[in-house]
Amino acid sequence: MSATVRLRAFVPADEPAVAALFAEPDVAQWNPGPADLDPARWCADNNRGAEGTDFRTWAVADPDDDRFLGTVSVFGMHDGHGEAEIGYRVRAAETGRGVATAAVAAACRRAFTELAPTSIRLQHAVVNGASCRVALRSGFALVATLPGTEPYGDGQLYDEHLHRLVDLSRFTSSVRTG
Numbered sequence: 001m002s003a004t005v006r007l008r009a010f011v012p013a014d015e016p017a018v019a020a021l022f023a024e025p026d027v028a029q030w031n032p033g034p035a036d037l038d039p040a041r042w043c044a045d046n047n048r049g050a051e052g053t054d055f056r057t058w059a060v061a062d063p064d065d066d067r068f069l070g071t072v073s074v075f076g077m078h079d080g081h082g083e084a085e086i087g088y089r090v091r092a093a094e095t096g097r098g099v100a101t102a103a104v105a106a107a108c109r110r111a112f113t114e115l116a117p118t119s120i121r122l123q124h125a126v127v128n129g130a131s132c133r134v135a136l137r138s139g140f141a142l143v144a145t146l147p148g149t150e151p152y153g154d155g156q157l158y159d160e161h162l163h164r165l166v167d168l169s170r171f172t173s174s175v176r177t178g
Ligand SMILES: CC(C)(COP(=O)(O)OP(=O)(O)OC[C@H]1O[C@@H](n2cnc3c(N)ncnc32)[C@H](O)[C@@H]1OP(=O)(O)O)[C@@H](O)C(=O)NCCC(=O)NCCS
Pocket: 001, 026, 027, 030, 031, 087, 088, 089, 090, 091, 094, 095, 096, 097, 098, 099, 100, 101, 102, 123, 124, 125, 128, 129, 130, 131, 133, 134, 137
């Protein structure tokens, strides 16, 4: 299924939904927020993070009613050779209709326009099958399976898939042609 989404800054009306997102079991396990989450501060910090850094977290919104659907982030460009990383979260009630896949596409386009990474990578626990599908549907090839190095929400390490965007033109062609 394919959804249409809009990436935008966080607004105060998102704060209850941001708190609810981080309380959802799959998000708490696979892409948790801070233990002492203060939604207002978290939203403000992420909006500010866009200024003068290579860290971008956008609110993913429904283009029809501006409903908050989740988050998508691009970060880590300066940890290696200019390759950025992408991560995402979708409200449980909004999953299964292509929201994450649409958010990844929109975030990749923004990243290549605003940050110009050499490529984008994506890592997820092997057992997180939904995230693997999002990666593959979005054109991120599976390039390696690695032993986990950072604990997930339950404090455990999990083997991870490393995916990498191989065909950059999928998201950069509109940039090149203006
Ligand atoms: C993973 C997540 C972002 C998916 O969001 P979504 O909007 O449902 O994603 P999409 O609808 O774009 O695609 C979901 C795909 O996963 C598949 N899927 C769903 N549950 C699955 C499961 N348990 N096992 C395997 N595939 C699964 C869907 O069928 C779909 O693939 P398809 O279109 O080929 O059928 C969402 O579930 C989430 O936020 N999870 C918690 C946080 C997380 O895991 N973030 C990623 C960390 S790297």
